[in-house]
Amino acid sequence: MDFKPPIAERETDELIEIASFPDNWNPLAVEQAKDELLARSISPEYQRKKFATLKRYKQKKVMVANKRKANESYDWIDFVFNLHYVLIEMLCDWDMKKDGYIRKHQQRKYTFTVIVLLVAIVYVLLKLEA
Incomplete structure (x- = not known):
């Protein structure tokens, strides 16, 4: 199988990454990377x-991505233009909470609470007028 760029032309650090994280790569690419590291005489210690x-x-x-997700939130512009x-x-x-969107989860709880309160107030007001 031909890879683009070919495994033999890749940087040593990229070959080490391919060989070190085989779950992220095609098994044939992993084997070729290991063979190329041997051919380049890259020591196992290195x-x-x-x-x-x-x-x-x-x-x-991953930590940075998780932190970004945890702090991601809805903006008022989202409610106006992307309701x-x-x-x-x-x-x-x-x-949302399980997926790491902690702030969005909190905002959802508050939004639902406000909606329920508004519906209850409207309901009570309509009952009082009738």
Whole structure:
């Protein structure tokens, strides 16, 4: 199988990444990367060090993404210009908190509370007029 760019032409760090994280790559690419690392005489010790660095980098990247998701929120502009999208998301996405969208989950709770209160007030006012 031909890869673009070919495995043999890739940087050593990229080959180490391919060989170190086989679940993210085509098995044939992993084998070719390992063979190319052997052909380049890259020591297993160097590969382990690079793997540790890559692993820390990936963990930090995940932490930053999770923090971004946790702080993501609805803006008042979303309610004005994308109300249908916001309402569909609020009504259909019950796993916001589990998916890491902590702030959006809180906003949804407050929004539903306000809607229920407004409906109750309107109902009471209509009953009083009748």
